[in-house]
Structures are given as structure tokens and as C-alpha cells.
Amino acid sequence: MSVLSTYQENNSQSHSEPAVSGRVRPVTTPASVKHYKAGETIYFEGEESPYCFQLIDGLVKEYNTLEDGGCQIIEFYGDGEIFGLTEIREQLHTAEAITDCSVKCFQRDRFISSIACSTDMTEQFVLNLLARLHRSQDRLVMLGRMTALQKVSTFLFRLSGMNDDSEEIHLKMTRQDIADYLGLTIETVSRAFGELKKLGWIKLISSRKLVLTDLEAIRSSVSEATSLR
Amino acid sequence: MSVLSTYQENNSQSHSEPAVSGRVRPVTTPASVKHYKAGETIYFEGEESPYCFQLIDGLVKEYNTLEDGGCQIIEFYGDGEIFGLTEIREQLHTAEAITDCSVKCFQRDRFISSIACSTDMTEQFVLNLLARLHRSQDRLVMLGRMTALQKVSTFLFRLSGMNDDSEEIHLKMTRQDIADYLGLTIETVSRAFGELKKLGWIKLISSRKLVLTDLEAIRSSVSEATSLR
DNA sequence: CGTCTTCTTGATCGCATTCAACGTGTGTGG
DNA sequence: CCACACACGTTGAATGCGATCAAGAAGACG
Numbered sequence: 001m002s003v004l005s006t007y008q009e010n011n012s013q014s015h016s017e018p019a020v021s022g023r024v025r026p027v028t029t030p031a032s033v034k035h036y037k038a039g040e041t042i043y044f045e046g047e048e049s050p051y052c053f054q055l056i057d058g059l060v061k062e063y064n065t066l067e068d069g070g071c072q073i074i075e076f077y078g079d080g081e082i083f084g085l086t087e088i089r090e091q092l093h094t095a096e097a098i099t100d101c102s103v104k105c106f107q108r109d110r111f112i113s114s115i116a117c118s119t120d121m122t123e124q125f126v127l128n129l130l131a132r133l134h135r136s137q138d139r140l141v142m143l144g145r146m147t148a149l150q151k152v153s154t155f156l157f158r159l160s161g162m163n164d165d166s167e168e169i170h171l172k173m174t175r176q177d178i179a180d181y182l183g184l185t186i187e188t189v190s191r192a193f194g195e196l197k198k199l200g201w202i203k204l205i206s207s208r209k210l211v212l213t214d215l216e217a218i219r220s221s222v223s224e225a226t227s228l229r
Numbered sequence: 230m231s232v233l234s235t236y237q238e239n240n241s242q243s244h245s246e247p248a249v250s251g252r253v254r255p256v257t258t259p260a261s262v263k264h265y266k267a268g269e270t271i272y273f274e275g276e277e278s279p280y281c282f283q284l285i286d287g288l289v290k291e292y293n294t295l296e297d298g299g300c301q302i303i304e305f306y307g308d309g310e311i312f313g314l315t316e317i318r319e320q321l322h323t324a325e326a327i328t329d330c331s332v333k334c335f336q337r338d339r340f341i342s343s344i345a346c347s348t349d350m351t352e353q354f355v356l357n358l359l360a361r362l363h364r365s366q367d368r369l370v371m372l373g374r375m376t377a378l379q380k381v382s383t384f385l386f387r388l389s390g391m392n393d394d395s396e397e398i399h400l401k402m403t404r405q406d407i408a409d410y411l412g413l414t415i416e417t418v419s420r421a422f423g424e425l426k427k428l429g430w431i432k433l434i435s436s437r438k439l440v441l442t443d444l445e446a447i448r449s450s451v452s453e454a455t456s457l458r
Numbered sequence: 459c460g461t462c463t464t465c466t467t468g469a470t471c472g473c474a475t476t477c478a479a480c481g482t483g484t485g486t487g488g
Numbered sequence: 489c490c491a492c493a494c495a496c497g498t499t500g501a502a503t504g505c506g507a508t509c510a511a512g513a514a515g516a517c518g
Contacts, residue, residue: 072370087359116351130316136365141301143372144412183373
């Protein structure tokens with residue numbers, strides 16, 4: 001299941017073979033599976049790479065490094081999601097395992113041409129790409145126009161939207177990761193958590209586990225920012 | 230030619246038939262051409278719409294409106310570019326003509342399936358979508374991690390990169406549009422222009438026409454922000 | 459000429475950053 | 489078991505960048 005996709009797709013029988021998007025499975029050449037420990041880098045920004053990847057299990061962050069040592073996380077990837085697929089030969093971001101990961105590697109060119117050769121798969125894949133595009137575009141609004149509190153609210157709200165069952169959210173990433181995802185500092189994120197707690201909107205079980213105690217309040221503060229969503 | 234694409238594609242014979250991406254042309258049913266005057270809205274956020282569009286001529290902005298009246302421009306679209314193509318039935322953003330525009334309308338579903346039925350076209354289109362995705366992701370870094378001056382520098386630098394020939398840049402959009410694109414206010418954008426002028430990096434011919442007089446300084450200030458680009 | 463929109467400039471305010479110190483949790487070795 | 493180290497998280501105080509409020513200048517157009 002994906003980690004932060006606003007536009008969820010039907011991941012029906014995703015156990016036998018990790019799907020590209022919903023029911024599609026790559027007909028590509030048997031791909032190799034690699035394992036990464038938490039903290040390991042999968043590829044680097046600017047690196048020539050003929051591969052793209054599908055996450056079988058774990059959590060991956062993809063980010064850009066800035067001159068001053070800063071960092072902007074482009075996206076978190078969860079089970080089944082494709083990443084590292086570029087339109088040019090080199091990787092545009094750095095990818096790093098947040099938790100221990102199992103990853104399927106594909107030859108980029110073969111992957112694309114195998115997508116192209118099946119009409120059904122193409123449609124699914126194009127729709128998946130469009131969904132990813134819009135996920136990214138949603139974040140433009142987030143980064144460009146929201147306050148710190150709204151950013152963190154929205155982040156938690158979307159996480160909860162894809163929660164298995166319980167109301168309890170387990171954060172697999174650090175505060176620093178969240179900050180780098182939201183274009184904030186770690187301190188501001190921490191303060192936002194404190195503020196949300198004080199408002200009674202969330203309850204912190206531990207620093208990594210929390211419950212959204214007032215989902216409606218969070219929802220409305222989110223859509224106070226975005227006009228309709 | 231596209232307006233703000235970091236990843237440019239070869240728009241070779243784009244005169245006879247506006248291309249999807251490079252040499253591809255939609256085999257879709259003969260599409261109707263519509264004309265919009267500057268300021269007219271092409272579609273609204275949340276609107277049910279079976280169409281997607283290809284800009285023949287003009288400049289279009291796509292944006293999201295916020296509760297407080299604020300606005301985040303998702304993207305500017307220039308000649309030949311596809312917009313309004315979503316993975317669901319409704320439009321996610323509002324599109325508005327900045328200049329007078331000619332626009333080709335396609336049936337969304339037919340458009341996608343016609344893409345899918347030709348292997349060659351699919352590959353081109355997927356690469357185009359990937360380029361658009363990365364264009365959007367680049368902006369995440371911009372919005373999340375850059376100062377106002379860096380945002381405006383980067384904006385102008387990328388505009389110049391797709392300039393026809395001369396060093397002179399003609400801004401077809403207002404300061405407000407630029408602000409809404411960069412997640413700033415109109416005042417801050419204006420001040421940034423002033424600062425760049427004072428630094429001797431740009432020369433303002435008029436408020437809408439300018440020359441990048443020190444491209445290297447601008448370039449380096451941009452890549453002071455991003456580690457490598 | 460006047461009106462309207464767009465753009466610029468100045469003064470002040472506030473939110474997020476920065477700098478700094480203090481907690482908290484976890485794992486390691488004595 | 490405790491002692492210690494180290495990474496992660498929280499909290500406080502001061503600073504600064506961009507927003508806000510406000511006024512005026514510059515174009516565009518009839």
C-alpha cells in the first residue's frame with residue numbers, strides 16, 4: 001500500500017506479484033531483488049543508472065540535497081510503488097531506505113517498452129503516472145501556501161487516510177524527515193505536534209505513535225487551506 | 230514551445246500538427262478547436278469534464294484556489310503542451326487563459342486509449358509524463374527550500390533557457406501570477422526584481438521586459454540552492 | 459484628461475528559523 | 489544492574505525573512 005498517495009488505487013491481489021498500479025504486473029524480464037538496510041542509499045542524484053525500482057517491502061525516501069546541507073524530500077514510497085524511473089539516463093534524486101527494504105530492480109528501457117507493448121498495461125500505467133503527477137502538484141499547494149500547522153495537519157491527515165484499520169498512526173520516519181518533506185525545520189515540526197496536542201486534535205502515545213483524536217477538526221483545518229478537497 | 234519545462238523535448242516539425250511530445254501526434258478523433266480570450270476560464274477545479282486539452286497558441290495558467298482567496302499556480306502551459314488531463318473524471322485545478330489562446334479539445338478517454346494503442350506513441354507519451362512529473366518535483370525544492378530571491382532568480386533563469394534567441398525576456402504574466410507561481414506575495418516578487426536590478430544581474434526595459442545581464446551570477450545563485458543542476 | 463489596473467516602495471508585524479539547552483529513549487559495556 | 493554514549497525529540501529565547509498594511513508611481517485605455 002502506498003504511503004502518501006492522495007489518489008489511491010485498487011491494490012486488490014497485491015500479494016502474489018507487486019503490481020505497478022492495481023492489477024497490472026510488469027511483463028518485464030525477471031527482475032532481480034535487492035535488500036537494503038535502514039539508512040542505506042539506493043541511488044544518488046546525478047548518478048547514471050539504467051534501472052528503475054519497485055518497492056516490495058519497506059519505506060523509501062527520495063530527496064534532493066541543497067548546497068547548504070539542507071534537504072527536500074520529494075516523496076516517500078511504500079509497498080508496491082515504482083520509483084527511480086526517469087525520462088533521462090541519470091537519477092534526478094537520491095533514494096534512501098528509511099526502514100529495511102526489499103526492492104525489485106528493472107532495466108529502465110525494458111520496463112518502459114514492456115509497458116508500451118500492452119494496451120491494457122499502458123492505460124493503467126498512464127493513469128498511475130497521472131496520479132503521481134497530481135500527488136506532486138498537491139504538494140506544491142502545501143509547500144507554497146500553507147502554514148506550518150496546516151502542513152503538519154495535512155501530512156497526518158493523509159497518513160491516516162491510508163491507515164490499515166486502527167486510528168493509531170505509526171510514524172516510520174524521523175521528525176527531520178517530516179521537516180524535510182514539508183519544507184520546515186525539525187523544531188517547527190516538533191512545535192506543530194505540540195500545538196496539535198494542546199488543541200486536543202492528536203494524542204501522542206510515543207514520539208512515533210499517535211492517534212488523531214479529532215479527525216474532523218484536522219480535516220476542516222486542512223480544507224480551510226485548500227478550497228475543496 | 231513549452232514555457233517552463235526544465236526537461237525540454239525535441240519539438241521538431243511542430244507546425245503542421247501540434248505534437249504531444251516531439252514527433253508524436255494524437256490519432257484521436259478530429260478534435261475541436263476552441264478560442265479563449267485573455268482572462269477567460271477554460272475549466273474549473275472540481276468540474277466534471279470528459280476533456281483534455283492541447284494548447285495550440287497562447288499561454289495558460291493552471292491553479293488551485295485557497296479558502297482565504299489565495300492562489301497557487303500549479304503550472305504555466307505554452308504552445309503544444311497538454312493540460313487538463315486527469316486520472317479521474319473531474320478537473321483538479323482551474324485553468325485560465327493568460328493571453329488569447331487557441332486550444333484543441335480531446336475526449337479524455339479516447340485520448341488515453343489512442344495513446345495506448347500505439348507502442349511508439351506510448352513510449353513518447355510516458356517519457357513526456359515523466360518529464361512533467363520531474364518538472365513538478367523540481368518545483369517542490371523551489372517552494373520548499375529557496376529564499377524569495379532564489380525563487381525569482383530560478384524562475385527567470387529557466388525562462389531564459391527556453392528563450393527564442395535574444396537575451397530579452399518578455400513576461401507575459403503579471404507579478405501576481407509570478408507570486409502565485411512561486412508561493413510569494415506580489416510585493417516580495419517586486420522587491421526581488423528590485424534587488425536583482427540593484428545587483429546588476431538583470432536590466433528592466435519595462436516592467437514586463439527585461440534582460441539577464443549577468444547570467445552566470447544568476448546561474449550560480451540558483452545552483453547555490455540546488456547542489457547540482 | 460481621468461480612471462483603472464499593475465507595479466513599486468516604505469513601515470510594521472508575525473511566523474518560522476536559528477541558536478541553545480534540556481529531555482528521552484535505546485543500545486553497549488562495565 | 490547501572491553508567492555512559494549517542495541519536496532523537498522537545499522547549500525556550502532571539503533573530504530575520506517574507507507577509508501585511510499603506511501609499512504612491514507608472515502604464516494602459518477610453
